[in-house]
Amino acid sequence: MEYSMLADIDTGEQSSQFLTFIMADEEYGVEILDVQEIRGWEPCTEIPNMPQYVKGGINLRGTIVPIVDLRQKFGFNNIKYITTTVVIVVKVLVEDKSKTMGLVVDAVSDVHTIAHSDINLPPQLGLDTGPRVIRGLVSIRDKMVVLLSSSLLLDLNQFQNIEQINEHKTQQPMATND
Template sequence: MGAMERIGEMTSAGAREYLTFRLDQEEYGIDILKVQEIRGYEPPTRIANAPNFIKGVVNLRGTIVPIVDMRLKFNCSKAEYDSFTVVIILNLHSRIVGIVVDSVSDVMELPPESLKAAPDVDSVIDGDAVLGLGSLGDRMLILLDIEKLMSGVDMALAPDVV
């Protein structure tokens, strides 16, 4: 499905809510319905031979959760961990995955008229994982299909996992 079809699908559903987060200087949005919880960053247990952006795993109330550092995944200039660094726990197809982001901003409701197709440019993000751009006032969000992003072959998560 192309970007325009996805934008059409998003706009036909009415306003949607997105959890917004920052990576470096950019602000991203993901469907709030995919978010299970938000936690402070704690160093995960490393896994041998995992890609560098998979920081390791944490034990979340008995569930082993892989932790993906989105700054490393998106080739941001640096990945520093401070008091604002958070882990967004996602529930994707009944699989739990954590993503490390610089900070969580807020939850935004975007009306259909604020959604635009993303420009067709080369990016470190798989084009299929970018739903489009959302704007509200002077804010511009890159809207991500977090399920597609977390199920890519390069994620090193088994295909039936996500």
């Protein structure tokens, strides 16, 4: 059995580390074990038939990685990408397979170790919001941080469309120099 939590040596309390980031003047976090790398913003290639919040894809070491603008996904106002705009590349588990996607955020903030007992469940508002992307809420230095479940940020159909692009790319014959 795998655990993505770290044990606090002093108390034995279970905790996890989260990378926090800024989006629309609020702070969010994803589990650090899901983070593969952090990249500066660069334009990406548009992928047809994707929701508007899927900005496109980038070629990351031979794999097409979907880029998701979290501002658009969550319905926030769009802003122009600037020098602090970054893409957090995360590994997610989709149907027991590891997938990679990039999350466009305003800026990276910090890394925090958070005790599981400090994570509060998100409020139940009676809204049908589809898969729950909010893992929980935590107060850090008197500021509320929304912890996200990165595996639920892009649905299965969107990953399948990107998989088809990756398969098509690998099936094309390589050009030869004759």
